[in-house]
Amino acid sequence: MLTYLVHRYDAFSAVPERGNPAGVVLEAEGLSAVTMQSIAAEVGFNETVFVLPSDRASLRLRFFTPGHEIPLCGHATMASLYALKTSGSTLTEGDSVTIETMAGDLPVRFREAADGTTRIVMRQARPEFIDYAGNRVALAESLGLAAEDLREDWPIVYGSTGTWTLLVPIASLEAFARMKPNNKLFPELLKENPRASLHPFCAGALNADADLHARHFSSPYSGTVEDPVTGTASGAMGAYLLSYIRKDDLSAGFVVEQGQELGLDGRVGVWVSRAAPDGPIEVEIEGTAAYVGPMTVRVGEE
Secondary structure, eight states: OEEEEEEEEEETOSSTTSSEEEEEESOOTTOOHHHHHHHHHHHOSSOEEEEEOOSSSSEEEEEEOSSOEESOOHHHHHHHHHHHHHTTOGGGOSSEEEEEETTEEEEEEEEEOTTSOEEEEEEOOOOEEEEOOSOHHHHHHHTTOOGGGBOSSSOOEEEESSSEEEEEEBSOGGGGGGOOOOGGGHHHHOTTOTTOEEEEEEESOSSTTOSEEEOOBOOGGGTOSBOSSOHHHHHHHHHHIIIIISTTOSEEEEEEEEOGGGTOOEEEEEEEEOSSTTSOOEEEEEEOEEEEEEEEEEEOOO
């Protein structure tokens, strides 16, 4: 058995224990994918991120759920870059870096907010969408809801800005507290993309400083049930609104709240823009993080 140091950071909150926890392994060079997967499984967070050197970008990030590797994770990106920036790492000197990910090479900017917190602005991959042709009643039931809880005038679609999720518009805020997901049912319902997660969301929010409310339920293959505050899904949600709802707008900004049903209170800033109504959409998300502390995990040798 070998021992590895993992740092816990909570993303999308400046307050520890309030955002989405991510494991961060700062010096992962030399670790195999098998070892990374074993560490992520032992840590047990929705994602653990591994920081690696890159020959084409400022650094390389690999993201693992307890069950498998994923192309991109917003909250783990926030956590790792916040960790590097606030520790004075030479990898994050200056106001911007480029990260190599399985979803492409993505630019990231740093800025200091008025309250003194380090804010991270992350470009995401170009959004993609796929129509959902499944059973709406069964989909609602898989969330512990009835069909009338789904918003009928907004489409249900798969969306990705690096990682696929099913975007499910919900009619009211009240329904979120009633959700009881059974993610074992998801693959059979999501025939077009069986490994996707589910991301129910609605217009309106519980807090005055937010515009949208969401929850995020994991694919059963990931080894978790709910992701408290999600960056890539928030980016896909912003692109969805520009693509399907605000079709004539060239840009829009939103603040997404998430995690309240879990006793957490995360915020994700989302900016979406395009040069023409039918043009490609650029997506950026913004957030911060808080350091919680170190942890050690022991995994077997290969």
